[in-house]
Amino acid sequence: MTHPPSVDAVARGLRDIGLPAPLLVDAARQAVAEVGAAGADAVHRRARGIAEDRRRALLQPVVNATGVLLHTNLGRAPYPHAHAGGYRNVELRLDTGGRGNRSEHAASLLARACGAEAALVVNNCAAALLLTLTALAGPGRAAVASRGELVEIGGGFRVPEVMTASGTELLEVGTTNRTRRADFERAVAEGGDRVALLLKVPPSNYRIVGFTEATEVPDLVGLGRPVVADIGSGLLDAACPWLRGGPPAWLAGEPAARQTLAQGADLVTFSGDKLLGGPQAGIIAGRADLVATIARHPLARALRCGGMVLAALQQLALDYLDRNGDAIPLWRMATIELDRLRARADALAAASASSAGVVALPSAMDAVPGGGTLPGVTIASYGLVLAGDRRAELRAHRPPIIARVEDDRTWLDLRTVDPAEDAAVLDALRSLDRGSSPSSFDERSDPTG
Numbered sequence: 001m002t003h004p005p006s007v008d009a010v011a012r013g014l015r016d017i018g019l020p021a022p023l024l025v026d027a028a029r030q031a032v033a034e035v036g037a038a039g040a041d042a043v044h045r046r047a048r049g050i051a052e053d054r055r056r057a058l059l060q061p062v063v064n065a066t067g068v069l070l071h072t073n074l075g076r077a078p079y080p081h082a083h084a085g086g087y088r089n090v091e092l093r094l095d096t097g098g099r100g101n102r103s104e105h106a107a108s109l110l111a112r113a114c115g116a117e118a119a120l121v122v123n124n125c126a127a128a129l130l131l132t133l134t135a136l137a138g139p140g141r142a143a144v145a146s147r148g149e150l151v152e153i154g155g156g157f158r159v160p161e162v163m164t165a166s167g168t169e170l171l172e173v174g175t176t177n178r179t180r181r182a183d184f185e186r187a188v189a190e191g192g193d194r195v196a197l198l199l200k201v202p203p204s205n206y207r208i209v210g211f212t213e214a215t216e217v218p219d220l221v222g223l224g225r226p227v228v229a230d231i232g233s234g235l236l237d238a239a240c241p242w243l244r245g246g247p248p249a250w251l252a253g254e255p256a257a258r259q260t261l262a263q264g265a266d267l268v269t270f271s272g273d274k275l276l277g278g279p280q281a282g283i284i285a286g287r288a289d290l291v292a293t294i295a296r297h298p299l300a301r302a303l304r305c306g307g308m309v310l311a312a313l314q315q316l317a318l319d320y321l322d323r324n325g326d327a328i329p330l331w332r333m334a335t336i337e338l339d340r341l342r343a344r345a346d347a348l349a350a351a352s353a354s355s356a357g358v359v360a361l362p363s364a365m366d367a368v369p370g371g372g373t374l375p376g377v378t379i380a381s382y383g384l385v386l387a388g389d390r391r392a393e394l395r396a397h398r399p400p401i402i403a404r405v406e407d408d409r410t411w412l413d414l415r416t417v418d419p420a421e422d423a424a425v426l427d428a429l430r431s432l433d434r435g436s437s438p439s440s441f442d443e444r445s446d447p448t449g
């Protein structure tokens with residue numbers, strides 16, 4: 001029977017992992033408790049494993065080689081702007097020195113970029129819709145929505161439940177497959193003053209096909225109630241003036257803020273981290289009087305975002321107004337030419353072949369928008385294919401490389417990899433054994449929604 005090593009000695013042996021001492025002590029203590037009886041080597045090994053897992057659990061940059069542009073598990077859109085810390089004029093007017101307003105910078109620029117009178121930025125799109133319903137309708141009042149649009153958008157976001165959470169009564173009209181303007185008209189007539197608004201949720205993550213009829217925004221205009229469209233995806237303008245080549249074909253039919261407002265919606269709500277290409281946020285844009293009413297509601301205070309998010313959104317809005325899609329990583333990746341992806345794949349395959357590493361074959365593949373947007377849509381892409389499931393080893397690389405597996409092959413899609421990250425991908429490929437067993441890794445499913 002050997003004595004277990006001291007917790008301190010084990011923790012000291014883990015310093016190279018780069019975690020603060022208390023976390024190394026935790027790992028050492030746990031290892032001693034678990035395998036102390038098995039001797040010093042076993043304790044050191046176990047402690048190292050625990051500490052490595054702890055380090056890997058930290059939030060860190062990863063290389064997204066999944067080909068999913070908006071990968072929910074990777075924070076959806078990649079956003080560009082690293083911001084310095086320190087103070088900011090979040091609510092200070094630099095001209096008068098008086099109290100400023102959080103909507104004066106990012107929100108007003110986003111409003112300008114999508115042709116809205118005003119906008120408000122909150123924590124996410126779910127918060128945007130919750131706040132809009134609470135402030136414009138809420139307890140004692142009702143909102144009308146089509147039965148075909150009472151959907152779950154993902155991650156437990158269900159339109160009827162958000163409605164309930166806001167205290168708003170939901171007046172369902174029409175049927176799952178067909179809803180007409182007359183259905184809304186009747187609900188407004190019967191509900192009278194109780195009816196505060198009409199809600200439109202364009203299909204984002206599903207399609208209803210066959211014998212269908214949906215009420216579009218223009219059908220809801222003129223019924224005497226504000227029309228709120230939860231477009232979610234965050235496409236600012238269907239014409240994509242920030243892209244030299246105009247909108248890519250795969251974007252066709254995606255509802256956009258500018259066009260939805262131009263059709264007569266009084267408000268649109270959308271996410272900051274989907275096709276807007278920014279940080280997690282929710283934007284409410286449209287009529288100035290309605291935005292002001294929403295901003296005054298006490299819940300707005302609880303759902304607001306901080307200076308870091310506002311600063312990132314402000315830079316993003318300036319890039320949109322500059323029509324500089326190249327400055328927005330999402331759009332850069334979404335529109336990079338196939339030839340350039342192919343050239344990068346060929347170069348990576350050649351460079352990795354020259355080492356003793358794994359065989360990586362250049363291949364065409366399909367990327368997807370992801371993020372619950374544009375269901376069924378694929379974007380032609382190019383990347384590398386490896387035999388077997390190599391995801392665990394790629395995740396263990398620093399920085400972690402996130403790939404996907406299909407047909408017992410590992411697919412590395414370069415559309416979602418910044419060219420500056422190719423060196424990291426090459427380094428990871430070189431570190432893979434030529435032929436380790438694909439079945440020897442503990443693999444979890446890799447949701448891409």
Ligand SMILES: *Cc1c(COP(=O)(O)O)cnc(C)c1O
Pocket residue numbers: 124125126127153157201202204230231232233270271272281282372
């Ligand atoms: C994604 C989405 C939401 C939820 O957005 P979050 O920013 O994740 O809260 C709401 N509505 C629609 C239509 C969406 O597509």
